[in-house]
Amino acid sequence: MDTALQTKPCRFGDKNTSDIVICLKNREGIPKRFYSHSSVLINKSKYFANRLSHPGSNNCIDIYCSEVNYDHHVNLLRLLDLPTDSILDSFDSVKxxxxxxxxxxxxxxxxxxxxxxxxxxxxxxxxxxxxxxxKAVSKLGPKAMPILARIQPVDLAATKDVFISAVRIATSIAGPCPPFGNELKTSAQEQVEFMLGEDEDAPLVTADEEVKSVLRMGLSQIYSSFEKELSSLLLEPDLVSERAEEKILHSLCDLEWMCNILGKMDLMKDFVSNWAESSSNVLGVVENNKLDSFMWGLKIKLIEITAKVLEAVGYGNVILPTPIRLTLLKTWLPYIRKMKPLLDSKGSQETGFPYKMSEDLCQSIEGAMVTLVLALPSNDQADILADWMGAEQVRYPDLSEAFEVWCFRTKSAKRRLVEGLDGAGNATVSL
Structure with a gap:
């Protein structure tokens, strides 16, 4: 900047000191004039320096802009006249x-x-x-790294550390987190689900041994909490209170969340095994006479989680020994068969009764039970089917498909046996 302009500061729009006029023209070609200074433009912009160094240049520069970025052009021209240490303070928005x-x-x-x-x-x-x-920084190269550093992909080790920490909070492995409490726990559960969400991108976390170990610890912690709440349920002085059901439901919802997470990490067998092992104890509490007319939310949630377990086992996603599969089926089939008409009846009697087995849930359970029955030894199938048909209400679940297949297989097995015996009786010995 020359001596004259140093003694008399350059101010954007000052006609008295200006030696350059910039005309901003919109799409209609209507110009708006802004008074600037050649020394400023040359020092601050290579573009204007090149324009002004052209032999045919004059003291008026035309710039075409749209209505969308017109204000940005004006702001840029103003910034050219500001000292460097004042530019940052002039910004008022990201846009x-x-x-x-x-x-x-x-x-x-x-x-x-x-x-x-x-x-x-x-x-x-x-x-x-x-x-x-x-979009704005894509052409800036290394200059844009400070911005891109905020959103660049995180390496797998760092991602795993965050995931494991979130699981610990989500499952209360490290205990409660005052002063945040359940809010932080809920947030951690949501973000763990988000990190495991199915989309077109590669998963953020892979289930290595460290991750699996933490998830199993989390499952143990949540199960322990659920069993503790369940065992103390019958000791509650007021089972009708919302607080009594809220405590056990909160614990059960954590368990359902864990079921969903483990299913995405190939650890569903751990959940199913725990559920099968504790099922009789769970129903021992839930079917207590004290709870006959209460805790409908708890009862429907138990059925929903059981449906996930039955699906995992029935369709072969989790492989369990025959005795465990048989026990699982014999434990839950009578309970679900009893609860379905009871919930339907409550729904028809009480307007707005929210605890119903949806059609999708019913179909899910029915389909899983049919496949579970058909995967058992034929004698066990016969026991279950005889008990099912001997019940007062055979409407749900409908195991008629399993019954038809059992009849066909039984007849075919007998035919093969007879044919085998006939073949053995007619066999000749050749020397």
Whole structure:
């Protein structure tokens, strides 16, 4: 900047000191004049320096812009006249800084572009602004690294550390987290689910031995909490109170969440084994006479979780020995068969009764039970089918498909036996 302009500061729009007029023209070609200074433009912008060094240049520069970025052009021209240490303080929004950054790159205003990057790197963004920022910095190369560092992919080791920490909080392995309490736990559960969400991208976390170990610890912790709440349920002085059901339901919802998580990490067998082992104790409490007219939310939630277990075993996703599969079926079939008409009756008697077995849930249980029955030894199938048909209400679950297949298989087995005996009786010995 020359001596005259140093003694008399350059101010954007000052006609008295201006020696350059910049005309911003919109799509209609209507110009708006802004008074600037050649020394400033040359020092701050390589684009304007090249324009003004052209032999045929004059004291008027035409720039075409759209209505969308008109304000950004004006702001950029104002920033050119500001001292460097004042540029950062002039930004008032992410949108404005991104717009100015795009123009600063185009007009080769390195100083302003660096200030935009510094501002964007330091301030919070909204989700909708992120794509705009990425588009703006995509051509900046190494200069954009401070911005990109915030959103670049995290290495697998760091991601795993975050995931494991979240699982510990979500399952209360490390105990409660005052002062956040359940809010942090709920948030951790949501984010663990999000990290395991199925989409077109590769999974964020792989189930290595360390991850599996923490998940199993979490399952043990949640099961322990559930069993503790369940065993103390009958000791509650007021079973009608919402508080009594709320405590056990909260624990059961944690268990359901764990079921969903383990299913995504190839650890469903751990959950199913625990559920099969504790089923008789669970029903021993739930079917107590004290709970005949209460805890409908607990009862329907138990059926929903059991449906997931039955599906996993029935369709072969979890392989269990025959005795465990048989016990699982014989434990839950009578209970579900009893609860379905009872819940339907409550629903028809009480308007707005929320605890019903949905059609999808019913179909899921029915299909899983049919496949479970058909995978058992034929004598065990016969016992279950005889008990099912001997019940007062055979409407649900409908095991008629399993009954038909059993009849066909039994007849075929007998035929094979007879044919085998006939073949043995007619056998000749040749020397």
């Amino acid at each position: 404005s800084a991104v717009g100015i950054l795009q123009l600063a790159v185009f007009f080769q205003c390195e100083e302003i572009a660096c200030c935009c990057i510094q501002y964007l790197e330091a301030v919070p963004w909204e989700d909708k602004e992120e794509e705009l920022i990425l």
